Amino acid sequence: MTEFGLKTTVHFGQAPLSYLDTLKAQKIFIVTDPFMVESKMADRITERLSGKEVSIFSNVVPDPPMELVVQGVNEVIAFRPDLLIALGGGSAIDEAKAIMQFSRKIGELPDMDFIAVPTTSGTGSEVTSFAVITDREKGRKYPLVAPELLPDVAILDSDLVKSVPPGVVADTGIDVLTHALEAYVSLKANFFTDAFAEKAVLTVFQYLLRSFESSEDTEARAQMHYASCMAGMAFDQTSLGVNHGIAHNIGGRFKVPHGRANGILLPHIVEYNADLKDYQQKEYSLAARKYARLAELLGIGGVNVRTGVRNLISHIRKLEKALKMPQGFHDCKIAQAEYQKEEETIAQGALADGCTATNPRQVTRADVIKILRQAW
Secondary structure, eight states, X not given: OOOOOOOOEEEOSSSGGGGGGGOOOSEEEEEOOHHHHHTTTTHHHHTTOTTSEEEEEOOOOSSOBHHHHHHHHHHHHHHOOSXXXXXXXXXXXXXXXXXXXXXXXXXXXXXXXXXXXXXXXXXXXXXXXXXXXXXXXXXXXXXXXXXXXXXXXXXXXGGGGTTOOHHHXXXXXXXXXXXXXXXXXXXXXXXXXXXXHHHHHHHHHHHHHHHHHOTTOHHHHXXXXXHHHHHHHHHHHHOOOHHHHHHHHHHHHHOOOHHHHHHHHHHHHHHHHHTOOOTTOOOOOHHHHXXXXXXXXXXXXXXXXXXXXXXXXXXXXXXXHHTXXXXXXXXXXXXXXHHHHTHHHHHHHHHHSGGGGGOSSXXXXXXXXXXXXXXX
């Protein structure tokens, strides 16, 4: 039996932040980053919480480390809120998830409702039961996976992403594409998750470049915000694949932004998962056939599965070049000797990563090493 369900209620469209006017909670703990406070973006939330007791924890940084989670846990236990709001990008939402989970376990707190308000269009964390926390000493990222990490409510306000700079739009947008593609070919993919993944892929190719080129293109910014959420809905049910398994380990060691690492790896992973042989090949893997199906939906299909997959890979590369993204890790200020030195450790970490377990093609150490060298 296969199960599909959605816990999170999503508010979007016109004035979605007005939902906050209906809150009954009296003690509210907000997890965000310093920029949200300094830029007054957080005021858009707090101005709707008049008459309530509010505590703001703004100690969020990219790739949130465990020590900051511990700080947040201590503050939550002391404040004892009945509602937690995460405001920011994936790092803020992930840190809020970890703070909430550990606070409940350690502090014997009453149930807290959880609202996520994303301000970037990439992680889909507002609708997933995943969070990623960094161990700085070991240089590794650790996924947390638990049903209780799912927010009760997600608020998608496209006004909050208007000021996102082009570089971040590119990184986060390619992260959306990677989420959708990995969910689409995951071993746990199903009829319903395929629908979300397909729509997310089509939306990315239609709107990401427009969103990158102009912050005034409100339609493109809104559509990418929705695509991020849809991709999150898909991969929350299916998990991901070796693309994320490798990216988690590269990001932890070399401080490459997560979406950027995913983007560099993505064309190589699609080719790897498709497992194309020679031109006489008659039987193709399910992943290859699904990639070819996406190529058809994008209007770039070929005369057979092989050409469809090749066209999809070419389409991904073309988009990434237009977004001015690095084409290899050599463009990320990583010393080649250091990169090569870490190959074995990255490979071991990728194989142990929970995301890799649902990759459509069984991955070996040698496979990861080969992909790392292709992606250099």
